[in-house]
Amino acid sequence: xxxxxxxxxxxxxxxxxxxTLSCSPxxxxxxxxxxxxxxxxxxxxLFEYFSETQRNKGNFPGRFSGRQFSNSRSEMNVSTLExxxxxxxxxASSRDxxxxxxxxxxxxxxxxxx
Amino acid sequence: xxxVTQIPAALSxxxxxxxxxxCSFTDSAIYNLQWFRQDPxxxxxxxLLIQSSQREQTSGRLNASLDKSSGRSTLYxxxxxxxxxxxxxxxxxxxxxxxxxxxxxxxxxxP
Numbered sequence: 198x199x200x201x202x203x204x205x206x207x208x209x210x211x212x213x214x215x216x217t218l219s220c221s222p223x224x225x226x227x228x229x230x231x232x233x234x235x236x237x238x239x240x241x242x243l244f245e246y247f248s249e250t251q252r253n254k255g256n257f258p259g260r261f262s263g264r265q266f267s268n269s270r271s272e273m274n275v276s277t278l279e280x281x282x283x284x285x286x287x288x289a290s291s292r293d294x295x296x297x298x299x300x301x302x303x304x305x306x307x308x309x310x311x
Numbered sequence: 312x313x314x315v316t317q318i319p320a321a322l323s324x325x326x327x328x329x330x331x332x333x334c335s336f337t338d339s340a341i342y343n344l345q346w347f348r349q350d351p352x353x354x355x356x357x358x359l360l361i362q363s364s365q366r367e368q369t370s371g372r373l374n375a376s377l378d379k380s381s382g383r384s385t386l387y388x389x390x391x392x393x394x395x396x397x398x399x400x401x402x403x404x405x406x407x408x409x410x411x412x413x414x415x416x417x418x419x420x421x422p
Binding site for chain 1: 345347352353354355356357360400402409410411412413414415
C-alpha cells in the first residue's frame with residue numbers, strides 16, 4: 198500500500214510569489230492535514246480537510262489556503278510569500294477525521310523563500 | 312491555549328539502556344495523544360496513538376502511558392538500539408480541534 202506522497206519535494210521561490218504544494222493521501226483515507234515545521238516554531242497545524250471540506254484550521258493568516266478534491270488529493274496554496282514562510286511543509290492522511298484516527302505523514306516539501 | 316512541553320530536549324544513552332521520554336500538556340480536555348518519531352529531513356512516523364479513555368498503548372519495545380488528569384504522557388523505550396536515534400515528538404489533539412506538538416526530544420543511542 199503506497200504511503201502519503203508530496204510534490205514537489207523541494208522548492209525555491211522569491212518573496213511575493215505564490216506557491217502550490219500537492220499531497221496524495223493513502224488510498225481510502227479521507228482526511229488530509231497540513232503542517233508547517235520550522236526550527237523556531239516547531240510543528241504547527243495549518244488545516245484539515247475531510248471529504249472536500251475544511252474541518253479544522255490552525256492560527257495562520259489567510260495567505261495560507263487549501264482545498265481537497267473528490268479523490269482526496271489535497272493542495273495547499275501560499276500567496277504573497279514571505280521569508281518567514283521558508284519551512285518544511287508536511288501533510289498527513291488518516292482514514293477518518295484526525296480527531297479519531299492515526300495519522301500517516303508524507304516526506305514533506307521543503308520550501309525556501311529568497 | 313494548549314501548551315505541550317517535552318523533557319528532556321536531548322538525551323544520549325548507550326545501547327541497551329531503557330529510557331523514558333516525557334510529554335506534558337496544560338489542558339486536559341483532549342481527544343487523544345500521539346507519539347511520533349522524525350528522522351533528519353524526513354516526515355513523521357506514527358509510533359503510538361492513545362485515546363483519552365485509554366491509560367497506555369504498547370507496540371514492540373515501546374510503551375506509552377497517558378495520565379489525562381495530570382496532563383502527562385511518557386514514552387518508554389526498552390533495550391534501546393542505535394536505530395532508535397531520532398527526534399521524538401508528542402502531539403495532543405484537543406477538544407477544540409487543534410493539534411499541538413511538543414518541541415521534541417532528540418535521542419541519540421550510542422553503539
